[in-house]
Amino acid sequence: MNQFIRAIRKWDLVLLMINTIIGAGIFGLPSKVFQLSGAYSIVAFVVCALVIFNIIICFAEVGSRFDKTGGPYLYILDAFGRTPAFIMGWLLLWSRIVSYAALINLLVTYASFYNPALTQFFPRLLIMVVLTIILLSINYVGVKKTTSVNNFLTIGKVVPLIIFVAVGAFFIDGSLIDFSVAPQFNDFSSSVLMLVFAFGGFEVVVINSGEMKNPNQIVPYALIISSLLVMVLYGSIQVVSVGTLSTLASSEKPLADAAQFFMGSFGGNLITIGAMISIIGALNAILLVGSRLLYALSEEDQLPKSLSYIHPEFRTPTLALFIFTAISLVLAVTGSFIYAITITAIIRTVMYAMVCGALIKLRSTKPKAVYQIPFGGFFAVTGIFFSLWLFSSSQLSEMRDVLVCLAAGLVILFIYQRMKK
Numbered sequence: 001m002n003q004f005i006r007a008i009r010k011w012d013l014v015l016l017m018i019n020t021i022i023g024a025g026i027f028g029l030p031s032k033v034f035q036l037s038g039a040y041s042i043v044a045f046v047v048c049a050l051v052i053f054n055i056i057i058c059f060a061e062v063g064s065r066f067d068k069t070g071g072p073y074l075y076i077l078d079a080f081g082r083t084p085a086f087i088m089g090w091l092l093l094w095s096r097i098v099s100y101a102a103l104i105n106l107l108v109t110y111a112s113f114y115n116p117a118l119t120q121f122f123p124r125l126l127i128m129v130v131l132t133i134i135l136l137s138i139n140y141v142g143v144k145k146t147t148s149v150n151n152f153l154t155i156g157k158v159v160p161l162i163i164f165v166a167v168g169a170f171f172i173d174g175s176l177i178d179f180s181v182a183p184q185f186n187d188f189s190s191s192v193l194m195l196v197f198a199f200g201g202f203e204v205v206v207i208n209s210g211e212m213k214n215p216n217q218i219v220p221y222a223l224i225i226s227s228l229l230v231m232v233l234y235g236s237i238q239v240v241s242v243g244t245l246s247t248l249a250s251s252e253k254p255l256a257d258a259a260q261f262f263m264g265s266f267g268g269n270l271i272t273i274g275a276m277i278s279i280i281g282a283l284n285a286i287l288l289v290g291s292r293l294l295y296a297l298s299e300e301d302q303l304p305k306s307l308s309y310i311h312p313e314f315r316t317p318t319l320a321l322f323i324f325t326a327i328s329l330v331l332a333v334t335g336s337f338i339y340a341i342t343i344t345a346i347i348r349t350v351m352y353a354m355v356c357g358a359l360i361k362l363r364s365t366k367p368k369a370v371y372q373i374p375f376g377g378f379f380a381v382t383g384i385f386f387s388l389w390l391f392s393s394s395q396l397s398e399m400r401d402v403l404v405c406l407a408a409g410l411v412i413l414f415i416y417q418r419m420k421k
Contacts, residue, residue, distance in 0.1 A: 003210075003310045003315065004069065004143070004210045004211045004310070004315050005142065005143060005144070005211060005315045006210075006211055006212060006213045007142075007143045007144045007147060007211060007213070008143065008147055008208060008211050008212040008213065009212075009213050009218070010213075010218040010221060010222065012147045012150075012151060013205070013212060013218055013219070013222040014221075014222045014225050014226045014229075015150060015151050015154040015155075016147070016150050016154070016205050016208075016222075016285060016288075017201070017202050017205045017222055017223065017226035017227075018154055018158065018226045018229060018230060019150055019153060019154040019157070019281045019282065019284075019285050020201035020202065020204060020205050020282065020285045020289075021199060021200070021201040021202055021226065021227075021230050022154075022157055022158070022161075022230060022233075022278055022281075022282075023103065023201065023278060023279065023282040024103060024106055024275060024278060024279050024282070025198040026161070026198060026234060026237060026255075027253065027254075027255050027256070027271065027274075027275045027278070028252070028253065028254065028255075029194065029195065029198050030237060030238050030241035030242070030248065030254040030255065031241075031248050031249060031250070031251045031252070031254040032194060033045075033191040033194055033195060033238070034241070034242060034248045034249050034254075035249050036183060036187040036188070036190050036191045036194075037183040037187055037188050037191040038178070038181060038183055039176075039177045039178050039179050039242055040179065040182060040183050040188060040191075041191055041238060041242065042177070042235070042238050042239055042242060043188075044188060044191040044192050044195060045195060045231075045234060045235040045238050046235065047192050048192050048195035048196055048199065049199075049231040049235070051192065051196055051386050052196055052199045052227065052231075053227060053228075053231070054379055054382055054383050054386060055352050055355075055356065055383045055386065055387070056202060056223050056224065056227045057223075057224070057373050057379055058355060058356045058359050058373075058376075058379055058380055058383045059202070059203060059206065059223055059355055060219065060220035060223045060224060060371055060373065061220070061359055061369055061371055061372055061373050061376060062075050062355055062358055062359050062362060063075075063206045063209070063215075063219040063220060063223065064216045064217070064219055064220050064369050064370040064371035064372075065078075065216070065362060065366065065369050065370070066078075066209055066215070066216075067209055067210070067212075067215045067216055068209060068210050068296075069207065069208060069209060069210030069211065069292050069295060069296050069299070070089075070207060070209070070210075070292075070293070070296035070299075070300075071203070071204065071205075071206040071207030071208070071209065071289075071293070071296075072088060072089075072092060072203060072204075072206070072207070072351050072354070072355055073085055073088055073089035073092065073207070073293060073296050073297065074296065075354075075355055075358045075362075076088045076089075076354050076355070076358055077300065078358070078362065079357070079358035079361040079362055079365075080354070080357075080358065080361065082300070082302065084354070085300075085302075086297070086302045086409070086410075086413055087406060087409070087410075088350070088351060088354060089293060089296065089297050089302070090297070090405075090406065090409035090413075091347045091350070091351075091402065091405060091406060091409070092204065092293060092347060092351060093290065093293050093294060093297070093324075094347075094405050094409075095344040095347045095348070096204065096286050096289065096290035096293065096324075096328075097290065097324070097327055097328045097331060098331065098344060099282075099286055099344060100283060100286045100287070100290070100328035100331075100332065101328055101329075101331040101332035102332075103279050103282055103283055103286070104128050104131065104132070104279075104283060104328075104329075104332045105124075105128075105332055106279060107127075107131070107276060107279040107280065107283070108124045108127050108128065110272065110275055110276050110279070111127065111276065113272060125333060128329065128332055128333060129329070131280070131283070132325060132328075132329050135280075135283055135284050135287055135325075136287065136321065136322070136325045138284065139284070139287045139288055139291065139316065139321055140311075140314065140316060140318065140321060141314050141316075142314040142315060142316055143208075143211045143288070143315070143316065146284065146288050149284060150281065150284055150285060150288070153277060153280060153281030153284060154281055156274075156277040156281070157274055157277045157278035157281050158233070159274075160270050160271055160273070160274030160277075161233060161237060161255075161274065162233070163270065164237065164240065164255060164258075164259055164267075164270075164271060165233070165236040165237060165240055167262060167263055167267075168240035168241075168243075168244050168258060168259070168262055169236075169240060170262075171243075171244050171261070171262040172239070172240065172243030172244055173243055173244065173246075174243070176242060176243050176244070176245075176246060177239070177242055177243050193389075193390055195234075196390060198234070199227070199230065199231075199234075200348050201282075201285075202223055202226065202227060203348070203351060203352070203355070204289045204293075205222075205285070205289060206219055206223075207289045207292050207293050207296065208288065208289055208292050210292070211292075216370040216371075217370060217371075220370075220371040237255070240258065241254050241255065241258050244258045244261055244262055245257055245258040245261060253271075253272075255271045255275075256268045256271040256272055256275075259271045286328075287321065287324065287325060287328075290324045290328070291316075291317050291320045291321035291324045291325075292317065292320070294307055294317070294320040294323065294324050295307060295308050295317035295320045298320065301420075302413060302416075303412075303413075303416065304416065306319055307319055307320045307323065308320070345390075345398060346391065346398045346399060346401075346402050347402060348390075349387050349388075349390040349391040350387075350391065350402075352383060352386070352387040352390070353383070353384050353387035353388065353391070355383075356379075356380045356381075356383035356384045356387065357380070357384060359376060359379075359380040359383075360377060360380045360381075363376060363377070
């Protein structure tokens with residue numbers, strides 16, 4: 001029996017996915033990919049869109065088969081069993097924790113632009129604690145409040161980006177978009193890989209299926225609509241950045257610099273504020289999905305059952321929310337996340353491959369699905385191929401970090417199972 005309130009509607013889910021995908025990356029990526037591929041960075045966005053859309057439609061079919069909280073963890077549990085599911089769930093959980101720690105530090109760094117005192121430890125600590133308590137309170141009182149705040153923050157982050165594209169389009173200098181010099185293949189590939197990780201985030205939102213109205217129907221819809229909207233927005237941002245900022249390759253804050261060029265100081269401030277709103281929105285979404293993942297692991301009895309406690313009034317996983325938030329905040333304050341953040345990239349590639357593999361397995365064991373894509377086997381195989389391509393770009397240090405994190409999780413699972421016996 002589902003213990004949650006099904007309050008997330010179709011367009012709430014679309015906005016939640018957009019909020020999760022658009023983090024802080026897009027505010028710095030245009031210059032990074034331009035350094036590698038020049039004007040062909042625009043083409044890299046198109047190639048990236050094709051790669052990521054291949055994986056998204058696999059998620060859409062698999063996601064239409066489930067209506068419980070857990071997302072990829074449950075997909076892999078149903079397809080491949082308990083141990084592979086725990087491995088994926090544990091790694092995904094830690095990727096959310098280190099992402100929260102990284103983003104809240106980045107937010108304070110952005111805020112220090114307005115107040116240099118925020119570069120000091122205690123002011124940074126105060127901002128982190130206060131903001132985390134506010135976001136915790138919003139998530140504590142129920143998914144309806146969380147969804148309303150998410151919708152507001154998503155609009156708040158998207159509007160500055162739309163203004164950037166709409167105004168910047170009138171200032172594009174065609175001579176800056178020069179395709180005469182093609183990049184090296186390795187550089188172009190690196191550009192695509194970098195962008196694929198910028199499009200990530202959609203995969204964790206489906207964790208909240210237990211709080212969605214008609215998840216079997218709205219998950220495929222939201223995945224496809226949100227990804228297409230973000231792809232168009234990202235591609236447009238890159239075109240404007242390349243076409244308006246002659247110093248794009250050397251810019252540390254490309255969107256702010258380009259906006260300042262064609263909108264003056266107002267534009268620079270608009271983008272800076274937009275970046276801060278974007279990060280706050282991502283932090284809010286991480287608390288929402290991270291606590292539910294911890295709940296799902298507990299609900300399947302792979303972590304202590306107390307973590308699946310549901311508040312009788314607000315219908316939120318209270319203990320899971322508090323523990324997830326506390327660990328994320330501690331990691332953020334200590335700063336030890338800086339080394340651990342590298343694991344998020346490799347975790348994502350492993351998850352993409354496993355969910356594409358789950359599509360093949362579930363089609364053979366449970367042929368019927370609410371949403372079934374044509375040529376599903378083909379897209380699943382190509383999704384696995386793309387995932388392996390992404391995995392091959394990982395560094396040895398990233399793989400080592402993942403193995404250390406995984407070993408810690410398996411030890412905890414072993415101890416918990418022994419204690420139960």
